[in-house]
Amino acid sequence: MRLLVTGRSGQVAQSLAEAAGGDISVVALGRPELDITDRDSVARTIAAHRPDLVVSAGAYTAVDKAESEPEAAFAANRDGAGNVAAAAAEAGLPVIHLSTDYVFSGDAAGAYREDDPTGPQGVYGRSKLEGEAAVLAANPQAAVFRTAWVYSPFGHNFARTMLRLAAERDVLRVVADQRGTPTYAPDIAAGIFAAARLILANPGDKRLAGVFHLVAEGETDWAGFAEEILRQSALRGGPSARVERIATSDYPTPAKRPANSRLDTQKFRDTFGHVPPDWRNGASRCLDRLVGPTA
Numbered sequence: 419m420r421l422l423v424t425g426r427s428g429q430v431a432q433s434l435a436e437a438a439g440g441d442i443s444v445v446a447l448g449r450p451e452l453d454i455t456d457r458d459s460v461a462r463t464i465a466a467h468r469p470d471l472v473v474s475a476g477a478y479t480a481v482d483k484a485e486s487e488p489e490a491a492f493a494a495n496r497d498g499a500g501n502v503a504a505a506a507a508e509a510g511l512p513v514i515h516l517s518t519d520y521v522f523s524g525d526a527a528g529a530y531r532e533d534d535p536t537g538p539q540g541v542y543g544r545s546k547l548e549g550e551a552a553v554l555a556a557n558p559q560a561a562v563f564r565t566a567w568v569y570s571p572f573g574h575n576f577a578r579t580m581l582r583l584a585a586e587r588d589v590l591r592v593v594a595d596q597r598g599t600p601t602y603a604p605d606i607a608a609g610i611f612a613a614a615r616l617i618l619a620n621p622g623d624k625r626l627a628g629v630f631h632l633v634a635e636g637e638t639d640w641a642g643f644a645e646e647i648l649r650q651s652a653l654r655g656g657p658s659a660r661v662e663r664i665a666t667s668d669y670p671t672p673a674k675r676p677a678n679s680r681l682d683t684q685k686f687r688d689t690f691g692h693v694p695p696d697w698r699n700g701a702s703r704c705l706d707r708l709v710g711p712t713a
């Protein structure tokens with residue numbers, strides 16, 4: 419199968435490109451040749467590369483900056499997402515679109531299911547929620563995968579930030595009152611490949627369209643994630659530091675984050691027959707790459 423992926427230098431796009439091989443080919447494209455805010459450039463790119471399926475992973479992901487740049491966030495996350503889904507639909511192609519736990523308020527007690535009420539807390543979450551609606555309206559073969567707390571060997575992410583800070587400081591202050599599931603981008607890529615295979619084998623199957631939650635198994639809080647990264651780093655001879663657990667109120671940010679980011683993945687597992695690994699397993703593989711293998 420041949421996948422065209424938007425947002426070439428992003429964590430998920432790079433993970434998809436890296437995992438391609440065998441009967442899977444991935445063409446990952448980004449600006450300047452593919453700008454999702456430019457409908458014509460999306461249509462031209464799809465026509466030129468003739469993929470079987472489009473993965474929409476390009477997005478405006480600067481959560482705090484979005485509060486002061488709402489136009490840019492909505493241009494990419496709502497209008498750009500809609501452009502990609504519509505251009506795929508015009509070519510008769512299914513689309514897998516990435517969305518986020520930030521569409522929820524975080525006030526619920528348990529893990530969020532796909533049909534639970536949304537309630538984004540900031541501009542980024544609102545722009546992604548409106549993007550979901552645009553995608554589902556534009557393409558009858560659209561699957562929206564909400565994921566969360568993405569990290570990888572690439573780009574800006576929490577795991578890399580913790581390692582960098584641990585090399586500079588003895589104590590890292592990390593919020594301990596936001597719960598969720600760290601999800602290793604290569605594990606998202608594996609879930610996307612499994613789903614894409616099924617979607618392409620069952621064209622028009624309505625059960626494979628709609629919203630799904632795709633995160634790793636298990637849960638923790640940001641401080642717990644930091645502790646695990648630093649524990650695994652120390653095992654490999656990498657930087658380590660003590661984690662001081664703090665409250666969100668001690669670390670003010672422009673955008674409010676959900677206190678509960680947990681996503682229920684039952685629907686994804688039942689529909690696509692794919693079970694993502696535990697988050698600690700992903701952390702271990704990421705640390706193998708960022709620090710090196712354990713002795």
Ligand SMILES: NC(=O)C1=CN([C@@H]2O[C@H](COP(=O)(O)OP(=O)(O)OC[C@H]3O[C@@H](n4cnc5c(N)ncnc54)[C@H](O)[C@@H]3O)[C@@H](O)[C@H]2O)C=CC1
Pocket residue numbers: 424425426427428429430431448449452453454455474475476477478479494498516517518519546564565566567568569573
């Ligand atoms: N990073 C995270 O923790 C989470 C990410 N997500 C979603 O998952 C998806 C993938 O996320 P990541 O790979 O982490 O993001 P990322 O920030 O690593 O990559 C996004 C890519 O999109 C590109 N992009 C932005 N505007 C564009 C435009 N107009 N045209 C073409 N490309 C453009 C950026 O240059 C970047 O390479 C996104 O939809 C994001 O909203 C969901 C939950 C959490």
